[in-house]
Amino acid sequence: MFEEAQLYSPVTQSDEGAVTVHLGADHPGFNDPAYRARRNEIAAAAMAWQPGTPAPTIDYDERENAIWRRVSAELADKHERYAVREYREAKAAVGLPSERVPQLEEVSAALAPLTGFAYHPAPGLVPLREFYGSLADGVFHSTQYVRHPSQPLYTPEPDIIHEVIGHGNMLGSPRFAALKRAAGAAARRVETDAALQCVADVFWFTIEFGVMHEEGELRAYGAGILSSYGEIEEFRSMEIRPLDVAEMARIEYDITSYQPILYAAQSLGQLEEVVGGFFEGADDDTPARLAARPLPTAS
Numbered sequence: 001m002f003e004e005a006q007l008y009s010p011v012t013q014s015d016e017g018a019v020t021v022h023l024g025a026d027h028p029g030f031n032d033p034a035y036r037a038r039r040n041e042i043a044a045a046a047m048a049w050q051p052g053t054p055a056p057t058i059d060y061d062e063r064e065n066a067i068w069r070r071v072s073a074e075l076a077d078k079h080e081r082y083a084v085r086e087y088r089e090a091k092a093a094v095g096l097p098s099e100r101v102p103q104l105e106e107v108s109a110a111l112a113p114l115t116g117f118a119y120h121p122a123p124g125l126v127p128l129r130e131f132y133g134s135l136a137d138g139v140f141h142s143t144q145y146v147r148h149p150s151q152p153l154y155t156p157e158p159d160i161i162h163e164v165i166g167h168g169n170m171l172g173s174p175r176f177a178a179l180k181r182a183a184g185a186a187a188r189r190v191e192t193d194a195a196l197q198c199v200a201d202v203f204w205f206t207i208e209f210g211v212m213h214e215e216g217e218l219r220a221y222g223a224g225i226l227s228s229y230g231e232i233e234e235f236r237s238m239e240i241r242p243l244d245v246a247e248m249a250r251i252e253y254d255i256t257s258y259q260p261i262l263y264a265a266q267s268l269g270q271l272e273e274v275v276g277g278f279f280e281g282a283d284d285d286t287p288a289r290l291a292a293r294p295l296p297t298a299s
Contacts, residue, residue, distance in 0.1 A: 008125035008157050011043050019044035021124065027156060029148040042145045043123035055104035055121045056144070064146040065100045071152060071161050072098040074229045082232050084212050084221045086268055090114075090172030101160060104142060107168050115177035119168070128187075129196060132203070135184025138177075140167060153229040166223030170207075175268060176221070180207060182279035194287040198249040199279065205248040205263050206275050211235060212265045221271075224259075231258050238262050243270065245278040246293040249286075 010022045021039040029035035045056035060068075076098070079088060094110045096102055104119040111117040115138070122141040126134075131141050142163040147155035155162065170176045186199045210222040218236050225231050239261045241247070248263055265271035 009039075011047070011124040013047060019047055019123070024156075027148075028151045028154075032148065032150075035148055039145050042143075046121040046123040046144060049121050051120070055108070055119065057103055057105070058101075058144050060101040060146070063149055067146050067149055067152045068101045068161065069099055071229065072096075072165070074153065075165065075227070075232070078229070078232050079226065082220050082235075083226055084214050084219045084268070086173050086175060087170060087221050087226060090176065091169040094169050094172035096164065096168065101146060102164060104144065107142075107164055111168070111171055114172045115174050117171045117177055117180075119164075128200060132184055132187030132196070132199060135180045136188050137184070138181065140171065140180075142167075162223065162227040166227030169226070170221070170223050175272065176207075179272065179276055179279070182276050183207065186279040186282040190282060190284055190286070192284045192287075195282065195284045198286050198290065199282055201249045202245050202275060202278055204253075205259075206265075206271065209259050209262060210265065210271070211240065211262050212268065212271065214267070218264060221268075234258055235262060240264050242266075243274045245274065246290040249290050 009024065009027065011019065012022065013019050019040050021036070021043050023030045023036060023039070029039070042058055045058065049056055079091065083091075093114055094107075096107070096110070104121055108118040111119075117138045117140055119140050119142045120134070122143055124143065126141040134141060140163070142160065143158060144160050147159045147161065171180065183199060183203050187196055190196050190199065206222065208222050208224040211218055211220050211225070213219075218240065220226055220232060220235055225235050235258075238259065241261060241263050243263050243265050251261065253259060253261070265274070
């Protein structure tokens with residue numbers, strides 16, 4: 001289990017309207033005044049946005065576009081080698097630019113005819129119930145900032161590279177999009193925080209860090225792996241377990257490092273049956289039902 005807030009730098013707005021992103025002391029941009037000002041500027045644009053209007057246009061500078069280009073280039077070959085076919089085909093259908101950071105309106109326009117999903121801007125953390133519940137409506141809340149240039153292949157929090165290269169390409173697949181909608185419907189259905197956390201934790205180990213056996217190889221479909229230059233090279237060496245929603249919803253894990261335990265589907269069909277079935281049947285009694293199943297002993 002993890003706390004979603006750990007993934008994001010808090011964002012506040014003063015009585016005078018000034019927006020501040022509070023980077024942690026260990027954040028690579030903590031001692032970079034220009035980066036911090038840029039983060040504040042982009043967060044302010046998201047906070048000023050009104051539903052029903054176009055997402056704010058961010059005038060990305062050459063440094064930000066250069067990071068996008070580098071990550072896109074680094075991941076292109078790795079996606080061919082390590083990503084499941086469904087993701088690769090969805091990525092081709094979405095057709096994101098590789099030479100510059102796309103605007104959220106561009107991402108929405110690309111997804112509209114494929115799955116109907118739309119991207120809405122977020123300054124940082126979106127409350128758990130709102131974030132997941134919006135998936136039921138075909139809405140993905142996304143940050144718009146780019147990671148710090150000192151660490152272009154790593155970010156301690158989700159930036160637009162993770163949100164769009166990871167999730168945006170995935171949302172080009174009707175089958176993956178349906179799983180996200182099912183997760184959103186589950187989040188809307190349950191009323192207790194415990195049940196909502198079960199939905200979030202299963203989402204973490206599948207939509208974010210899921211792997212799958214395909215054509216005799218272990219391949220990745222999770223957005224967290226497929227947007228991470230480093231983790232995509234390491235996931236095959238992790239402990240691989242079969243899909244088990246009871247275990248995924250209860251196991252302890254550390255979000256600050258590569259995931260040492262991953263859960264593999266035997267096929268996309270099995271993922272839809274097991275995880276999609278879990279989302280479709282989740283209710284407020286789910287935590288109690290899952291708690292009745294013993295976790296495996298450590299090996």
